[in-house]
Amino acid sequence: MSAKLAQKIKRLRKEQNLTQIKLAKKAGIAQSFLSNIENDLQSPSLKNLEKISKALDISLPDLLK
Amino acid sequence: MSAKLAQKIKRLRKEQNLTQIKLAKKAGIAQSFLSNIENDLQSPSLKNLEKISKALDISLPDLLK
DNA sequence: CTGTAGACTGAGGTCGACG
């Protein structure tokens, strides 16, 4: 669906030297779920997107651009 | 959770003279579900938010601002 | 026209393990 979002999350995570486990923990979601999101296999809910954007220190609208 | 989004959707819908049924149909979702979203009783998925933003002729990031 | 309710299905999401 939205493959760009997946790539952006992965890119931002790596730029901040975070592992999937660290980011997942920071965002309060499961690592396996984060992996699925980064590979565009699952479409997260608004709630979880907000958590992820906060964990990446970026606003939700910006994350979706 | 995000009450502002709910209000914004309702506002934009009315500005475009759409009923819940019309907008729901245009977005491909159920009217009862749209009602719940507009009253902040349910948190939609990314997928459905995209559908709604398109039906309202607004970009998803802008809808979330 | 809208809010709400009940009953239902499928997707979102967890946890743990492993190559």
Next chain:
DNA sequence: CCGTCGACCTCAGTCTACA
């Protein structure tokens, strides 16, 4: 460190109906 798999459970989202 990451991708994936299976078992599991919650909730998003459906439809129909009604005040």
